[in-house]
Amino acid sequence: MKTYDFIIIGAGSAGCNISYALQKSAKKIAVIDRKGIARGASGAAGAFLSPLPGKENLYNNFVNSALEFSIDFYEKLIPEAVNKKGVLRVPNDNFELNKLKDNALSYGYYDNKKLQDISKNFKEIDGYYYENAAVINPLTVCTKLLENCDLYIKDIKKLTFEDGFYNIDDIRAKNIILAQGGSSSLVKVPYMAITHVFGLKIDVKTTTKIPFNIHKSISVSTNKNDGTVAIGATQIRHFATNEIECYTTCDECGFYVDSEKDQIDSLLTQANELIKLENLEVVKIFKGARATIKSFFPVIGKAIDYKSSVEKHPSIKNGTKIPFDALEYYPNIHVINALGSRGFVFGPYLAKILSENLLNDVEIPKEISTQKLFYKMARK
Ligand SMILES: Cc1cc2nc3c(=O)[nH]c(=O)nc-3n(C[C@H](O)[C@H](O)[C@H](O)COP(=O)(O)OP(=O)(O)OC[C@H]3O[C@@H](n4cnc5c(N)ncnc54)[C@H](O)[C@@H]3O)c2cc1C
Structure with missing residues (x-):
């Protein structure tokens, strides 16, 4: 023993x-x-490490303190698994311009001209750039x-x-x-x-150089050290949560198998609305269930x-x-x-x-x- x-x-x-x-x-x-x-x-995660903008409150203070601590922790622990190039937040219905502007975090505003100067592949978007953001390899x-x-x-x-x-x-x-x-x-x-919020994330290969993570309703990562780009993630609540034992992998869940193709298409469409991804190939699909409380x-x-x-x-x-x-x-x-x-x-x-x-x-x-x-x- x-x-x-x-x-x-x-x-x-x-x-x-x-x-x-x-x-x-x-x-x-x-x-x-x-x-x-x-x-x-954890195996399905993006795994994007992004700040939570907006007026200060208990929750975003907690998230942003955790972010600061965690990025520093990963960089010291295993620098080769961390790509810290920041994130461009593009306004959407949940996060309109005001919410992105009005916050305690420092940021830079990138208009479309500035983005086009960085890469011709950026679409007609503008947004707020936060330096303290990264993507890691979860495994x-x-x-x-x-x-x-x-x-x-x-x-x-x-x-x-x-x-x-x-x-x-x-x-x-x-x-x-x-x-x-x-x-x-x-x-x-x-x-x-606990409620389960299911999601799907894909790793793709592309010849497009992506200077930093981009986040609107979904996120597109910068080019990671392993040559892939992460695009994720969908969010679907499983309404029958109480009756379902959430096993380790969503591959075992019929719910997922049925809806997989639509989710991948949706991720690719949304990603291409942010930046044109050339010579695109989906190399891996990941599925998982986030455990959340109210x-x-x-x-x-x-x-x-x-x-x-x-x-x-x-x-x-x-x-x-x-x-x-x-x-x-x-x-x-x-x-x-x-x-x-x-x-x-x-x-x-x-x-x-x-x-x-x-x-x-x-x-x-x-x-x-x-x-x-x-x-x-x-x-x-
Ligand atoms: C699609 C998707 C995208 C995501 N993107 C991001 C992101 O970009 N950034 C981010 O920070 N987070 C992201 N998340 C969230 C993140 O993945 C989760 O919050 C995190 O992985 C939860 O970790 P955990 O250890 O609590 O749970 P899990 O990773 O689910 O680990 C629980 C483990 O417990 C084991 N287990 C449970 N019961 C038993 C038992 N009885 N006996 C033996 N083993 C058991 C399971 O096998 C499992 O491996 C994403 C999640 C999903 C699904």
Whole structure:
């Protein structure tokens, strides 16, 4: 029996980042995934790292702090997997000119003449250029993050806690971190109501030189180090989410197989409305399901046992403040999930916050804590 400090379930952006952060602090880590590294949403990601413009609020402050931290983190960890050339944001219905202009981030306005001077392939567009943006290779990054951890390929069906340890076949640990993305959680966390937003991304080859990432409703990346350009991603909500076990790869989902061609055509059409892509060839198609919650914030922290907590403190439902410590928790289980459309922006930043909480008891900001969601549901 091999004993670890932590067993992490899920080898996507969330699981790989938290395992890296803990292992750097000399913790012994095992990571378990039913399919392998970055085989869920993380393998499908763009993976664009872009700022969120607009007037300052709690959410875009969080995104932009995460972005700053994460780009710097990836550049130090694995510079060859990062293309940091900035992003041109082209206004659309969601992000009109005012929203792009009125923000705390610095930017430069590029009119069509300026864009044409950079490349004749730009279409009749203009936009706002943000320097702090990049595109990375998600598989290379996740693989690097797990370099010094033990990876086990297993499909975990349930967790059993005996004599202070979680035993999984021939390994065990006192602590579990669930980084399961869109899959059914191994413990009941009804307050973390995940919805799946499916999407498709393609890698293409083109002879067009693309100077920086371009984002309107979809994104087109600059030419990456492996010679491809990423175009993504579509966003489709699966309305039957409750009945569908979201398995690792959308290749297994009939919903996807049927709608694949239309989505690829739509991505190519939208990309060509931004920049003319010459000698275009689609080389790979990726599909995945983003796990999101209503607030769009990601969630980290202790896994609260909802039923036992409410049974123990029924007055919570009427708004009585019960201290966090008095709630009932699944023993030594933490979660890191709901990374939504920004899994690679949030991953390193969340891992930093969660590891500091686990190792040094540093408080988790309220807006991303399991407790916030718990109280919200209990008081409803
Ligand atoms: C099409 C698309 C484009 C995207 N583009 C971007 C982008 O440009 N930029 C960006 O930052 N983000 C992007 N995202 C979002 C990003 O991919 C996700 O937020 C991120 O990958 C989520 O990481 P995760 O680790 O939480 O989940 P996942 O990557 O899904 O990992 C969860 C893992 O847990 C494993 N697992 C679950 N349950 C079990 C079990 N019981 N036993 C064993 N293993 C288990 C699964 O096999 C899976 O590998 C995109 C997502 C999609 C789908």
